[in-house]
Amino acid sequence: MVKKVFRAMGRTKEMQQDSAETVGLKVLAWLAANEELFPVFLGSSGISGAELMSRAGDTEVLSAVLDFVTMDDAWVMACAQETGLTQDAPMRARAALPGGAQINWT
Structure with a gap:
């Protein structure tokens, strides 16, 4: 039973990461x-434009794109409006990608 739960959790995480990567690609297209x-x-x-094109699907690049866009609320709102994403989608996507865990400053 425990193995089934862990396998199910792994699949859920992959789906979340897949969705996060899709959001990241939409944000990258908007940014470009x-x-x-x-x-x-x-x-x-x-990063150069050529390297960005060749590595556009890398989670490291998508994380950098999401980190950059989420630095400014105006950018997030413009991106959401033009892409049809919700305003919280870039931040939720970033949290789902490797290294995106919320930092606790206490």
Whole structure:
């Protein structure tokens, strides 16, 4: 019985990560289409456009995209409005990707 629960938990986590990656790709597409913000992302992340294109599906890259966009509420709201995502989707997606666990500062 315990093994079945752990297997089910693993599948649930994978589905959550799959959904998070899909959200990350939508946010990346929105960011890449934003002529003012995209160069800021490239400059702050240090990734080149060519490397970003070749690694767009990597969770590390998607995490960086989500971290960047969620730094500013206005960016999150604009992204949500233009992509049809909910305003909390980028933050929830980031939390579901590796390294996205909420930090406890106490």
